[in-house]
Amino acid sequence: MILTYIEIRDNKIKKASLEALGEAKRTAERLNIPAAAVVVGSTVESLATELLAGGAAKVFILENPAFGRYSTQDHAQALAELAGKIKPLAIFFSGTALGRDLAPRLAARLGAGLASDCTRIAVDGGQVEYTRPIFAGKALLTLRLNTSPQLATLRPNVFPVFPPATAAGEVVRESAGVPADRTRAEVAEIIGEQGGETDVCEADIIISGGRGMKGPENFGLLRELAALLPRAAVGASRSAVDSGWIGHQHQVGQTGKTVSPNLYLAFGISGAIQHVAGMSSSKVIVAVNKDPEAPIFKVADFGAVGDLFEVIPRLRDEIKKLRSE
């Protein structure tokens, strides 16, 4: 069995979790084994139908009033108990902030090897092979895990969701307690979650600015453009972040985030190697830069040589026109 941990936010299943479940289903099919999902939360059983339709033959529900707010140790303990009972071949997580926090904790508890931030999962000779970018995408590492179970986090926005099928399968409720020492780490507050900006890792479209933006005040131009588009986020190059023009959570590249959106729109970004590494797996790259020699044009599907301050307002009008059609 391949088990997928399902992440819940505002009582909804995260898209990245459905992507991970979809890949679990495809991988399980190649191995001729079932795919399953597990939801850990306070009241989550109503979500099972969507998971049965999304590729799971079995959905495990681990409910406890204490699980309403995420705690690494609580969730790791609940999952470790379930894994002990059902002995999955592998457990998949989405490579979100939560998945990257939880998966290694569980891996250590289970003595399991972990493949982080996978962008491709294949089966060769009955063995699962995990491919993941290293050096922020300057190279790809393919590995096998010599443990049972095998754990993997899957990069958001890379794997397709399983085409919704009829919800057929089994929902299993398992008892789930909390560890005795659970007071060790408590989430006291979540800041800026409501109405927060879309994170670059989860965005379908990233509108990114570099040194050519000239100052913090001009990032408003990019935010306006992002506001016109669905699931769009504002990104930035290291030099823009290091100049203090925008928060580091927007930084794309080797000391920022590695992203794979459907569209990466780069304004005034020269294309330093550490930046390109972080965004070159984007499906489509469009760049606007004054300098025709800018290295960003070597990776762009469409490059426009021009002044971004003149192009952006006009592009905004063009996009508005297209969106209203």
Next chain:
Amino acid sequence: MNILVFVKRVPDTESKIKIGPDGKSVVEDGLNFIISPYDEYAMEEALRIREAKGGKVTAVTVGGEAALVILRKCLAMGADEALFVKDPLPESYDGLRTARIIARLVTARFPDFELLLFGKQAVGDDNSQVPSMTAEFLGIAQANVVVKLEVEGGRATAWREVEGGQEKVVLTLPAVISAQKGLNEPRYETLKGIMMAKKRPIPEVSLEELGLRGEDAAPAVSVVRVEPPPARAAGRVVAGSPEDLARQIAAFLHGDAKII
């Protein structure tokens, strides 16, 4: 406060990565190596806590002899001690194994530690595994990707970055914290610090001395291959008036890419 900081030697971020002839490794020759940038934030934070509360900062690395240079950097920045854990294996991309070594070291040599600081990931392996795994092996709390940290009276308050916001987490010490960019601005080493660090002997400990052998130190990961990423086909580059460029971009996004 007794603080341990774990640091790793990595190729700098401007490096071009070449694949070795075995197809399973990265060529190290000709690369410039640095302390992993996130580890530097961890190091700086440790020094700031010590400066405010007193205590001792020990920098630790697990790796080959070449990693000694980043321990010297930590000493030059102001670490009180450095410790080199000699690992005969080259890069194995295996966080579990490294975390096991670190947990064993902490239990054996630093039973009175209060805070373990790491970078949120090593630039290069990009695993983000070792901090959480170490916390689990030691049975202590963790907060990852931390952008602000306060330590007071046996507790730490950490602000960790999550999608679209921050989580404020309160932890009982001892605990593991992994540092994200934004936590602080690392200091430069002073010339005096550099000179002093050069002369300091750095104690070394082997895996055998930590009682790790055979299965304990066996990797959970087998490398199948390392390869370059697929090259992107060269696209179109156009010039023209701003109106013209905006129209062409919109047409590309709508017609060719079908995104808008």
